[in-house]
Amino acid sequence: MGKTLLVVLIVLAVVSISSLAYAHYRGFWGGVEGRADWLTERVSRRLELDDQQRQQLGQLRDKMVELAGQMRSERPQHIEQAQQLLETPQLDRQQAYRLWEEKHAWLAVAGPALIDAFADFSDSLNQVQREKLQQMIQHHRGHRHGGYCCGGSQSPAAQE
Numbered sequence: 001m002g003k004t005l006l007v008v009l010i011v012l013a014v015v016s017i018s019s020l021a022y023a024h025y026r027g028f029w030g031g032v033e034g035r036a037d038w039l040t041e042r043v044s045r046r047l048e049l050d051d052q053q054r055q056q057l058g059q060l061r062d063k064m065v066e067l068a069g070q071m072r073s074e075r076p077q078h079i080e081q082a083q084q085l086l087e088t089p090q091l092d093r094q095q096a097y098r099l100w101e102e103k104h105a106w107l108a109v110a111g112p113a114l115i116d117a118f119a120d121f122s123d124s125l126n127q128v129q130r131e132k133l134q135q136m137i138q139h140h141r142g143h144r145h146g147g148y149c150c151g152g153s154q155s156p157a158a159q160e
Contacts, residue, residue, distance in 0.1 A: 063117040
């Protein structure tokens, strides 16, 4: 039993160290900025961007980080309000709808700035780079949540 325990501990240690190294490599320890930096570097490398295109991608990255920071700063307030709604004996539908409207109104205001930044970056790409970007996005969509989101395949539960 001693050898089995030792082997299990070694395997757990190797898996833990590998997971931590992978998380660090992917920028997960850097928060939003770390993930954005990792993504920016990856896109820049894979699309072989020139300096002007890197600048456009950097502006898109900055806008994404800014908007994510704004959303994150408002999140505790929204969570607290939602929890207060759940604590009442009967859910106040008007208040819940107002919270939903506030969130979507913020997205409606923030959306054009993000779309403009992405459009500026996309417009700076040549046709080959644009096709490669489309392939990268499709690949990402197919691998999120096991490929069962974003209009992809149905989940195994839905297939039964």
